[in-house]
Amino acid sequence: MSEPSLAIRKFSDLANPTRFLALVAIVWPWLAGLTVCLFAVGLYLSFASVDDYQQGQTVRIMYVHVPAAWLSMMCYTVMALSALGTLVWRHPLADVSAKAAAPLGAGFTLVALITGSLWGKPMWGTWWVWDARLTSVFVLFLMYLGLIALNRAMDDPTRAAKASAILILVGFVNIPIIKFSVEWWNTLHQPASVIRMDGPTIDPAFLWPLLIMAFAFTMLFFTLHVLAMRNEILRRRIAVLRRHAARSAGEAA
Amino acid sequence: MIALLARDLKLSMRAGGGALIGVLFFMTVVAVIPFGVGPDLNLLARIGPAILWIGALLASLLGLDRLFQAEREDGSLDLLLMQETPLVLTVFVKCLAHWLATGLPLVIASPLLGLFMNMDEVAIGATTLTLLVGTPAITFIGAAGAGIAVALPRGGLLVSILVLPLAIPVLIFGVSAVYAAIQDPAPFLPPFLILVALNLFFAVIGPVAAAAALRLSSD
Amino acid sequence: MRLVAEGLSARRGEDLIFRDISFEIAGGEALLVKGANGSGKSTLLRVLAGLLAAEAGTVRLLAATQPVERLGEAAHYLGHRNAMKRELTVEENLTFWKAFFGDFAGGAGVCVDEAVDTVGLGGIAHLPFGYLSAGQQRRMAMAKLLVAWRPVWILDEPTAALDVAAERMFAGLVTAHLSRGGIAIAATHQPLGLEGLRELRMTGFTGAAETVW
Numbered sequence: 084m085s086e087p088s089l090a091i092r093k094f095s096d097l098a099n100p101t102r103f104l105a106l107v108a109i110v111w112p113w114l115a116g117l118t119v120c121l122f123a124v125g126l127y128l129s130f131a132s133v134d135d136y137q138q139g140q141t142v143r144i145m146y147v148h149v150p151a152a153w154l155s156m157m158c159y160t161v162m163a164l165s166a167l168g169t170l171v172w173r174h175p176l177a178d179v180s181a182k183a184a185a186p187l188g189a190g191f192t193l194v195a196l197i198t199g200s201l202w203g204k205p206m207w208g209t210w211w212v213w214d215a216r217l218t219s220v221f222v223l224f225l226m227y228l229g230l231i232a233l234n235r236a237m238d239d240p241t242r243a244a245k246a247s248a249i250l251i252l253v254g255f256v257n258i259p260i261i262k263f264s265v266e267w268w269n270t271l272h273q274p275a276s277v278i279r280m281d282g283p284t285i286d287p288a289f290l291w292p293l294l295i296m297a298f299a300f301t302m303l304f305f306t307l308h309v310l311a312m313r314n315e316i317l318r319r320r321i322a323v324l325r326r327h328a329a330r331s332a333g334e335a336a
Numbered sequence: 337m338i339a340l341l342a343r344d345l346k347l348s349m350r351a352g353g354g355a356l357i358g359v360l361f362f363m364t365v366v367a368v369i370p371f372g373v374g375p376d377l378n379l380l381a382r383i384g385p386a387i388l389w390i391g392a393l394l395a396s397l398l399g400l401d402r403l404f405q406a407e408r409e410d411g412s413l414d415l416l417l418m419q420e421t422p423l424v425l426t427v428f429v430k431c432l433a434h435w436l437a438t439g440l441p442l443v444i445a446s447p448l449l450g451l452f453m454n455m456d457e458v459a460i461g462a463t464t465l466t467l468l469v470g471t472p473a474i475t476f477i478g479a480a481g482a483g484i485a486v487a488l489p490r491g492g493l494l495v496s497i498l499v500l501p502l503a504i505p506v507l508i509f510g511v512s513a514v515y516a517a518i519q520d521p522a523p524f525l526p527p528f529l530i531l532v533a534l535n536l537f538f539a540v541i542g543p544v545a546a547a548a549a550l551r552l553s554s555d
Numbered sequence: 556m557r558l559v560a561e562g563l564s565a566r567r568g569e570d571l572i573f574r575d576i577s578f579e580i581a582g583g584e585a586l587l588v589k590g591a592n593g594s595g596k597s598t599l600l601r602v603l604a605g606l607l608a609a610e611a612g613t614v615r616l617l618a619a620t621q622p623v624e625r626l627g628e629a630a631h632y633l634g635h636r637n638a639m640k641r642e643l644t645v646e647e648n649l650t651f652w653k654a655f656f657g658d659f660a661g662g663a664g665v666c667v668d669e670a671v672d673t674v675g676l677g678g679i680a681h682l683p684f685g686y687l688s689a690g691q692q693r694r695m696a697m698a699k700l701l702v703a704w705r706p707v708w709i710l711d712e713p714t715a716a717l718d719v720a721a722e723r724m725f726a727g728l729v730t731a732h733l734s735r736g737g738i739a740i741a742a743t744h745q746p747l748g749l750e751g752l753r754e755l756r757m758t759g760f761t762g763a764a765e766t767v768w
Binding site: 421 | 638
């Protein structure tokens with residue numbers, strides 16, 4: 084893989100899966116290493132930071148919960164951009180990117196939900212509150228699962244990519260509406276006593292570990308995304324090889 | 337376009353059409369609720385609007401998957417795609433026909449079911465009015481799901497799964513408007529107008545998405 | 556009027572079905588697409604009708620009576636399926652399509668009764684389409700070609716499941732269409748019973764399919 088033709092000169096050169104794979108082979112150990120370092124620092128700071136005077140130890144859940152929630156939204160944005168790539172530029176790697184991101188997004192959203200629920204039990208006295216944020220994240224989770232189900236239901240990857248791209252974009256346009264309506268619904272029903280995460284200010288003692296953890300989670304996402312894309316490309320190559328094998332067997336007979 | 341509307345309406349009336357099934361499903365869903373929550377008339381009066389709305393939401397999704405699948409199976413979809421008429425318009429008209437055949441009967445049946453739920457006149461009127469405005473929105477956004485799942489042999493359940501999260505805002509504002517009408521301090525108009533806005537918004541985005549999906553799905 | 560196809564290639568899923576097909580047909584001419592099963596006849600017709608995006612190449616209709624963006628707007632497509640609703644009567648089906656299609660500039664479709672008579676099934680137009688036999692259904696689908704004027708006919712295996720008499724009737728329809736200056740493109744195994752047709756033989760693409768992966 085050392086031919087000069089494989090060098091990436093323009094961004095559009097990434098369109099070539101072979102070049103992309105070559106790039107991934109170089110980049111992913113660095114990404115993974117950076118992720119590990121960030122997590123080491125972030126986790127250390129998270130556990131070393133002082134307890135919140137109100138929330139006590141449970142404030143540490145926030146260091147996982149907030150980054151996961153942030154990623155659940157960023158991942159959908161990545162998918163929406165990929166969907167544009169699929170529909171507008173018909174970029175085969177965009178198909179792969181959207182498909183690879185969906186399970187990751189679902190995973191991070193699930194983490195956000197579970198940690199939110201764990202945090203809610205001591206804070207609110209219950210595992211689940213129909214709080215505006217929790218509810219909209221839950222709806223987002225359902226949308227991720229629907230996308231995964233759609234992808235699995237179609238056997239032709241190109242068509243599955245196009246269908247899910249449209250669904251992703253429809254969902255993307257709708258997310259603000261859903262969020263807005265859930266908030267409306269919530270103010271209508273909500274008892275006023277629920278403690279909200281967003282206090283007036285966050286003390287810097289909490290902010291730093293939070294920022295580093297958010298960065299670590301983002302890097303984790305990119306590492307996993309790039310590797311998942313690589314796996315998907317390899318999977319498609321295997322499918323092509325199998326089809327070739329089937330056809331050449333037919334010709335030999 | 338009027339020809340298409342007339343044909344789809346005729347089809348839904350003929351044997352095998354889905355017009356009556358939706359209403360029957362709606363009535364059945366609403367009828368089993370008291371068995372679940374108990375025959376307490378005060379409770380039923382309180383949750384009645386919500387029950388009617390959820391029943392109507394589920395009933396509107398029923399049969400939506402056949403909207404384009406039936407056309408695809410007999411080859412009509414190919415001809416609809418080829419015409420000079422913008423596909424978005426064709427899809428819009430098909431949605432309209434589908435709503436007239438399945439959504440409108442739900443709206444008409446809702447006052448009767450409201451009586452079963454021990455709702456008062458204002459609540460019944462508000463529910464009927466919000467359903468009249470809200471159910472088209474469900475059909476339109478559902479059409480997007482139907483277009484996306486058109487090539488799937490068993491797309492029915494999937495369409496519901498894909499569409500329900502997107503329909504949540506409609507449900508929220510529909511039910512909010514009804515409760516605002518019943519309970520004095522809350523004003524009725526804001527949620528109702530938002531519901532109207534949602535309807536108009538979905539009337540654009542649904543057919544556009546469905547048309548794009550249908551173009552891509554043809555092979 | 557001329558139909559010009561240049562350098563057409565098409566892909567289905569990951570497989571390249573054919574590549575670099577070019578031809579030109581003038582008004583009044585017919586093109587017979589021949590080839591074994593799986594050689595890409597149906598795919599070519601769907602690309603021409605605009606139902607499948609071509610991988611490469613263009614299809615244009617030049618000097619038509621009204622400008623067209625896609626050939627599909629100027630064409631009738633008779634596919635494997637009849638595009639008629641079983642629940643509706645034949646008359647309702649045809650009336651709908653006549654209204655929905657509208658006439659292309661430069662011609663007019665015949666009325667529904669006349670179309671049904673022309674395919675030799677006058678008198679049963681009031682029956683639901685589902686009651687007809689397979690052969691009768693196919694003939695009624697052909698009547699659909701007559702109710703609205705389209706200069707180009709794209710026909711995929713039009714006479715499969717038809718007896719000899721019906722085949723002869725259909726050959727008559729195509730001849731009449733050509734004599735009005737129309738164009739017909741048909742994929743078929745059977746001889747259509749038409750004389751002096753141009754033929755395009757599809758061999759299928761046997762080389763290794765290129766793939767992006």
